[in-house]
Amino acid sequence: MSDSPTLASTRESSLRVLSLSPLRFLGRFTYVGKVSVATCVAVVFLWWLAARLEVVPAMFLPSPFDVAAKFFAVWRDGFQDATLWQHLLASLGRVTAALAGAIVFGVVLGFAMNLSETARGIIEPLLEFYRPIPPLAYLPLVIIWFGIGEFAKILVIFLGILPSVLIATYDGLKSVSRDMVNAARSLGATRLQVVLLVLLPHALPSILTGTRIGLGTGWATLVAAELVAATRGLGFMIKGAADFLATDVVILGILVIAAAAIVMELALRLIQRALAPWQGHQ
Amino acid sequence: MSTLAIKDVVVHYGAGADETVAALDHVSLTIEPGSFVVALGTSGCGKTTLLNLMAGFLRPTSGFATFGDRPIEGPSSERGVVFQHGALMPWLNVIENVAFGLRLKGIPREKRRERARAMLRLVALEGLEERRIWELSGGMRQRVGVARALTADPAVLLMDEPLGALDALTREQMQELILDIWARTKKSVFFITHGIDEAVFMASKLLVMSPRPGRVVASIDLAFGRQFAEGAKAGEVRAQPEFIATRERVKQLVFSSRQLAEARL
Numbered sequence: 001m002s003d004s005p006t007l008a009s010t011r012e013s014s015l016r017v018l019s020l021s022p023l024r025f026l027g028r029f030t031y032v033g034k035v036s037v038a039t040c041v042a043v044v045f046l047w048w049l050a051a052r053l054e055v056v057p058a059m060f061l062p063s064p065f066d067v068a069a070k071f072f073a074v075w076r077d078g079f080q081d082a083t084l085w086q087h088l089l090a091s092l093g094r095v096t097a098a099l100a101g102a103i104v105f106g107v108v109l110g111f112a113m114n115l116s117e118t119a120r121g122i123i124e125p126l127l128e129f130y131r132p133i134p135p136l137a138y139l140p141l142v143i144i145w146f147g148i149g150e151f152a153k154i155l156v157i158f159l160g161i162l163p164s165v166l167i168a169t170y171d172g173l174k175s176v177s178r179d180m181v182n183a184a185r186s187l188g189a190t191r192l193q194v195v196l197l198v199l200l201p202h203a204l205p206s207i208l209t210g211t212r213i214g215l216g217t218g219w220a221t222l223v224a225a226e227l228v229a230a231t232r233g234l235g236f237m238i239k240g241a242a243d244f245l246a247t248d249v250v251i252l253g254i255l256v257i258a259a260a261a262i263v264m265e266l267a268l269r270l271i272q273r274a275l276a277p278w279q280g281h282q
Numbered sequence: 283m284s285t286l287a288i289k290d291v292v293v294h295y296g297a298g299a300d301e302t303v304a305a306l307d308h309v310s311l312t313i314e315p316g317s318f319v320v321a322l323g324t325s326g327c328g329k330t331t332l333l334n335l336m337a338g339f340l341r342p343t344s345g346f347a348t349f350g351d352r353p354i355e356g357p358s359s360e361r362g363v364v365f366q367h368g369a370l371m372p373w374l375n376v377i378e379n380v381a382f383g384l385r386l387k388g389i390p391r392e393k394r395r396e397r398a399r400a401m402l403r404l405v406a407l408e409g410l411e412e413r414r415i416w417e418l419s420g421g422m423r424q425r426v427g428v429a430r431a432l433t434a435d436p437a438v439l440l441m442d443e444p445l446g447a448l449d450a451l452t453r454e455q456m457q458e459l460i461l462d463i464w465a466r467t468k469k470s471v472f473f474i475t476h477g478i479d480e481a482v483f484m485a486s487k488l489l490v491m492s493p494r495p496g497r498v499v500a501s502i503d504l505a506f507g508r509q510f511a512e513g514a515k516a517g518e519v520r521a522q523p524e525f526i527a528t529r530e531r532v533k534q535l536v537f538s539s540r541q542l543a544e545a546r547l
Binding site for chain 2: 179182183184186188189190193197198201202276277278
């Protein structure tokens with residue numbers, strides 16, 4: 001992204017040579033992108049090699065092809081009474097619901113902390129108390145209080161995401177310049193107009209960054225939440241597969257979670273670029 | 283048209299030890315309708331504090347700030363502000379920034395864009411309506427800032443060192459543009475600068491301020507800006523012996539007041 005022009009032009013000329021080769025499609029990537037693709041290919045190759053040479057028994061390390069075959073099998077026939085798509089959908093639903101809740105509460109509480117000293121006094125200690133606690137630690141408590149239903153699962157994921165969004169909102173609001181707010185006030189803005197037309201758009205890039213960071217935590221918490229009394233979900237699928245030593249399904253589950261997380265991250269980046277194109281331009 | 287008046291104002295910032303030096307110490311001044319009042323002084327002399335009082339961003343520790351026959355109790359669109367660094371909103375494009383004040387008042391989109399377009403013409407930024415703020419040069423941004431303040435049709439324009447961050451050439455162009463707008467719109471202007479030439483060239487009333495505590499040490503009535511606004515060339519105005527003599531006299535005032543302030547440290 002931050003390539004200097006000279007570097008970029010050297011690469012362009014080397015691309016022209018490349019464009020004759022079968023690796024032409026690589027020309028669409030940046031240098032960093034190419035190294036990344038090469039790294040992924042190398043890891044899969046080493047994985048295949050280790051499985052091929054049976055460095056470890058196939059029961060513990062199935063080959064990439066076995067996992068790919070398993071993907072189609074689980075997609076078609078399912079694993080533990082649900083197809084891969086149903087597992088994925090269940091997990092996506094939980095993460096999305098938790099994320100939506102975390103955005104609403106995070107933004108509202110972040111604004112409250114910014115606008116009212118009392119609110120900050122109330123929220124800050126509570127947030128700082130629970131934030132460093134791993135969700136796995138309070139999961140049992142959530143289950144004792146809220147049961148083993150869908151709500152408890154979403155709540156745990158929500159609690160994992162909330163701090164990122166809240167802190168990002170609060171920080172984003174803190175960085176607004178006094179001049180910007182004064183400019184709006186001198187043009188006749190009411191307090192509510194300052195909040196909606198100055199503070200909110202100003203904090204938007206930060207809120208979206210917080211959402212992206214929170215999403216990572218959300219996926220991390222998902223598996224923990226699905227370990228308890230779920231009947232569907234990628235975390236549940238991995239746990240069930242581990243119980244039967246179905247290593248291929250475990251790896252498959254991990255890869256699907258990674259893929260889903262990457263897709264959501266990329267979507268959020270696109271949203272961020274569309275909603276906050278001024279970021280990095282000030 | 284109303285007169286903006288500051289009467290015997292004292293402003294203290296902070297508490298404890300900080301409170302010993304006043305940002306403004308018994309300052310009085312008036313901005314008559316249609317005048318171009320320039321506050322000149324080194325940093326720390328309370329120029330911006332004075333502007334914040336007039337804008338209503340700040341309340342005096344003692345004394346009064348009035349506009350017409352009413353006390354200034356908060357910001358209002360009758361007193362427009364142009365900021366040193368523009369304070370434009372990067373999520374809005376040029377015309378949306380200029381029309382922002384009208385949007386706050388709930389004026390329909392087409393009407394406010396029409397008025398904003400007229401203001402952009404006044405600051406010579408036609409054709410840049412849909413540009414992003416970060417695509418503009420420093421001088422263009424300040425012109426957007428001026429247009430935004432003008433769109434709300436204020437009686438007074440308060441300008442906080444609006445040309446401080448510009449290069450020398452752009453700066454002179456902007457001086458002429460602002461004088462031109464002043465003459466055409468007949469608004470009162472309060473203009474902060476630490477450029478002596480700029481202050482003498484533009485002011486119809488020049489206030490020389492000194493720091494620690496912030497005070498007005500001299501108030502001088504001038505006519506060079508008016509001459510330019512009435513058609514004289516900027517170079518000719520500046521070449522007059524009278525202009526040069528005034529500039530030297532003001533320079534002496536600024537430096538002697540600064541030496542006094544340093545002696546008090």
